[in-house]
Amino acid sequence: MTDTSRLIARRRRQDLVFNVAGVVCTLLGIITLGALLVDLLWAGLTRINWQFLTSFPSRNAANAGVLSAWVGSLLLMLVTVSLAVPLGVAAGVYLEEYARKHWITTIIEINIANLAGVPSIIYGLMALGLLVYQFHLGQTLLVGGITLALLILPVVIVATREALRAIPIGIREAAYALGATRWQVIKDHLLPYSAGGIATGTIIAMSRAIGETAPLVTIGALTFIAFLPPSPVQAEFPFVNLRWLNSPFSVLPIQMFNWVSRPTPDFHRNAAAAGLVLILMTLSLNAAAIAIRYRLRRRIKW
Amino acid sequence: MLGRGKRYLKDRLIGSLLFLAALSSVGVTTGIVAILVFESAPFFGHVSLWEFLTDTIWTPLFADPHYGILPLVSGTLVTTGVALAVALPVGTMIAIYLSEYAPFALREIIKPVLELLSAVPTVVYGYFALLFVTPLLQRLFPELPTFSMLSAGIVMGVMIIPYVSSLSEDAMRAVPMLLREGAYALGANKMITSIRVVYPAALSGIGAAYILGISRAIGETMIVAIAAGMQPNFTLNPAQPAATITAYIVQVSMGDLPHGSIGYQSIFAAGLTLFLMTLGFNILGHMLRKRFREAY
Numbered sequence: 146m147t148d149t150s151r152l153i154a155r156r157r158r159q160d161l162v163f164n165v166a167g168v169v170c171t172l173l174g175i176i177t178l179g180a181l182l183v184d185l186l187w188a189g190l191t192r193i194n195w196q197f198l199t200s201f202p203s204r205n206a207a208n209a210g211v212l213s214a215w216v217g218s219l220l221l222m223l224v225t226v227s228l229a230v231p232l233g234v235a236a237g238v239y240l241e242e243y244a245r246k247h248w249i250t251t252i253i254e255i256n257i258a259n260l261a262g263v264p265s266i267i268y269g270l271m272a273l274g275l276l277v278y279q280f281h282l283g284q285t286l287l288v289g290g291i292t293l294a295l296l297i298l299p300v301v302i303v304a305t306r307e308a309l310r311a312i313p314i315g316i317r318e319a320a321y322a323l324g325a326t327r328w329q330v331i332k333d334h335l336l337p338y339s340a341g342g343i344a345t346g347t348i349i350a351m352s353r354a355i356g357e358t359a360p361l362v363t364i365g366a367l368t369f370i371a372f373l374p375p376s377p378v379q380a381e382f383p384f385v386n387l388r389w390l391n392s393p394f395s396v397l398p399i400q401m402f403n404w405v406s407r408p409t410p411d412f413h414r415n416a417a418a419a420g421l422v423l424i425l426m427t428l429s430l431n432a433a434a435i436a437i438r439y440r441l442r443r444r445i446k447w
Numbered sequence: 448m449l450g451r452g453k454r455y456l457k458d459r460l461i462g463s464l465l466f467l468a469a470l471s472s473v474g475v476t477t478g479i480v481a482i483l484v485f486e487s488a489p490f491f492g493h494v495s496l497w498e499f500l501t502d503t504i505w506t507p508l509f510a511d512p513h514y515g516i517l518p519l520v521s522g523t524l525v526t527t528g529v530a531l532a533v534a535l536p537v538g539t540m541i542a543i544y545l546s547e548y549a550p551f552a553l554r555e556i557i558k559p560v561l562e563l564l565s566a567v568p569t570v571v572y573g574y575f576a577l578l579f580v581t582p583l584l585q586r587l588f589p590e591l592p593t594f595s596m597l598s599a600g601i602v603m604g605v606m607i608i609p610y611v612s613s614l615s616e617d618a619m620r621a622v623p624m625l626l627r628e629g630a631y632a633l634g635a636n637k638m639i640t641s642i643r644v645v646y647p648a649a650l651s652g653i654g655a656a657y658i659l660g661i662s663r664a665i666g667e668t669m670i671v672a673i674a675a676g677m678q679p680n681f682t683l684n685p686a687q688p689a690a691t692i693t694a695y696i697v698q699v700s701m702g703d704l705p706h707g708s709i710g711y712q713s714i715f716a717a718g719l720t721l722f723l724m725t726l727g728f729n730i731l732g733h734m735l736r737k738r739f740r741e742a743y
Binding site: 156157159160163164166167168170171173174175177178180181184185188231232235236238239240243244249252253256257259260262263264265266267268269270271273274275278295298299302326327328329352353355356357358359362363364365398401402405406413416417420423424427428431435 | 570
C-alpha cells in the first residue's frame with residue numbers, strides 16, 4: 146500500500162516538474178521577445194523624432210533619417226498588394242469553386258504547397274535574372290513589388306481557399322436554386338462573405354513582406370537614396386501617374402541592414418530606431434488583422 | 448440583362464480567366480527553376496561539378512579563384528543545426544504545454560504572443576543577435592569572436608520556435624480524447640500520456656512542423672548575414688564565423704556585379720544548391736507525413 150502511494154507521489158512530482166519545464170520554455174520565448182523590444186527601445190527610442198522621420202540618409206549619423214526608406218516601404222506594399230490580391234484571390238476562387246479533380250489541379254495544389262517552402266532569397270534571384278536582366282525592367286519599385294507579390298502569393302491563395310471553405314454549402318445551393326450562374330454566386334455571395342478572411346490573411350502576409358530584406362537586396366535595391374519617387378497623385382488631370390513605379394527605391398529593412406553593418410555605435414542607434422519604426426508597422430498590420438478576425442467572429446453566425 | 452446563353456458563356460469565360468490565375472503559380476515555379484538553371488549553366492561550363500562539390504575553398508571573386516561550395520554548405524548546416532537545437536526542444540515543450548497542460552484562457556493569450564516571434568522582421572533579429580546576444584555570450588565565453596554561427600543560430604532558433612510549436616500543437620490537439628483517457632485509465636500521468644501516447648499519435652503533424660522549421664532555417668538570410676560574418680569558412684565549430692549560402696548571395700548582390708560575370712553566375716549556382724536543399728527537405732517532409740500518418 147505504501148509502495149503504491151509512494152509511486153503515485155513520485156508520478157505527481159514527475160508531472161509537476163514536466164509542467165514547470167513547459168512553463169519555462171514558454172516563458173523563454175516570451176522573455177526573448179521582451180528583451181528584443183527593450184533592447185531596441187533602449188538604443189533607438191531617443192533617436193526617433195521629427196527630424197529622423199523627415200530626413201534622407203546621410204554620412205553623418207546624427208543627420209541621417211529614414212524618409213526615403215519608409216516612403217519606399219509604403220509604396221512597395223501598395224504595388225505588392227495590388228498585384229498579389231487579384232491574382233491570389235482569382236487562383237483561390239478557381240481552386241475552391243471551379244476546379245474539378247483533375248491532374249492539372251493536383252499539380253497546381255502540390256506546386257502551391259512547395260512554393261510556400263521556397264526561401265525568399267530565391268525569389269530575389271528569380272527576379273534578378275528574369276525581370277532585371279531578361280525583361281530589362283531595372284531595379285525599380287515595380288520589380289520589387291512583383292517580387293514580393295509572388296512571394297506572398299501562396300499565402301493569399303491559401304487564405305482565400307480557407308475563407309471560401311468556411312462558407313456553408315447551403316448558401317451556394319440557395320443561389321443556384323434561384324438560377325444564378327457560378328460567377329454570380331461567387332461575385333454576389335461568396336466573395337463578400339469571405340472578404341474578411343481574405344483581408345486577414347493578406348494583411349498577415351503583408352506584415353511579413355514589409356520586413357523582407359533578402360530578395361530586395363538581391364535584385365539590387367539601393368541603400369542610399371536621397372530623393373523620393375515622383376508622387377503617385379498630382380494636381381492636374383488624370384490626377385494619378387505611374388512614373389513612380391519606375392523609380393529606384395530603398396526600404397526600411399534595407400536601411401536598417403545598412404546601418405547595422407557599419408562599425409560605429411552612432412549608426413547602430415540609427416539602426417535600432419529604424420527597427421522600431423519597422424516593428425511598429427509590422428505590429429500595426431498584425432493588430433489590424435486580429436481586429437478584423439475578432440469582428441468577423443462576432444458578426445458572422447451561419 | 449444578358450440572355451441565358453450569354454450568361455453561361457460569360458461564366459465559362461471567367462472560369463478560364465480564373466484558371467489562368469491558378470496556373471500562374473506553376474509559372475512562378477517554372478520561372479524559378481528555369482532562371483536558376485539558365486543563369487548557372489555558364490558557371491558549370493566553367494567549373495566542373497566535381498570541383499564544385501569537393502573543393503573546400505570558396506573564393507570565386509579572388510584573383511586565385513576556388514569554386515568549392517562545401518564551406519557555404521557547412522556554414523548553412525551548422526547555423527541550421529544550432530537553430531534546431533534551440534527550436535525543436537523548446538518548440539515541442541511549448542506545444543505539449545499549450546496542448547496538454549495550459550488552461551484554455553492562458554493558451555488563447557500565449558499563442559498570439561508567441562506568433563509575434565515569427566512576425567519580427569529578420570533584419571531586426573540580426574541586429575539583436577549581433578548587438579545583444581553576441582555580447583551576452585561573450586561574457587560567458589570571452590574568446591567568442593564578434594561574428595559567430597553560434598549567436599546567429601540561437602537567434603534563428605528563437606525565430607522558428609512558433610513555426611514548430613504552433614503546428615505541433617495543432618497536431619496534438621487533433622489527437623482524440625479517447626487515447627488520452629485510455630492512458631489515464633491505465634494509470635499514466637499527464638507527462639507519460641503526452642510523451643508516450645499523444646506525441647507518437649501526432650507524429651506526422653509534428654514531423655511536418657519540424658521540416659518546416661528546418662527549411663526556414665536553411666533559407667534564412669538576414670540573421671546570418673548580419674551576425675555570422677560573411678567569410679566562407681569550412682568548419683563545423685559553431686563558435687567560429689562563417690558564411691552561409693544565403694549570406695554569400697546577399698554579400699555579392701550588395702556589390703556592383705556585372706551581368707554575366709563569374710561572380711554573377713556563382714550566386715545562381717549557390718541559389719540552385721539552396722533550392723535543391725530545401726526542395727529535398729520539403730519532399731522528405733511530404734514522405735514523413737505519408738509514412739507516419741495516423742487516421743482516426
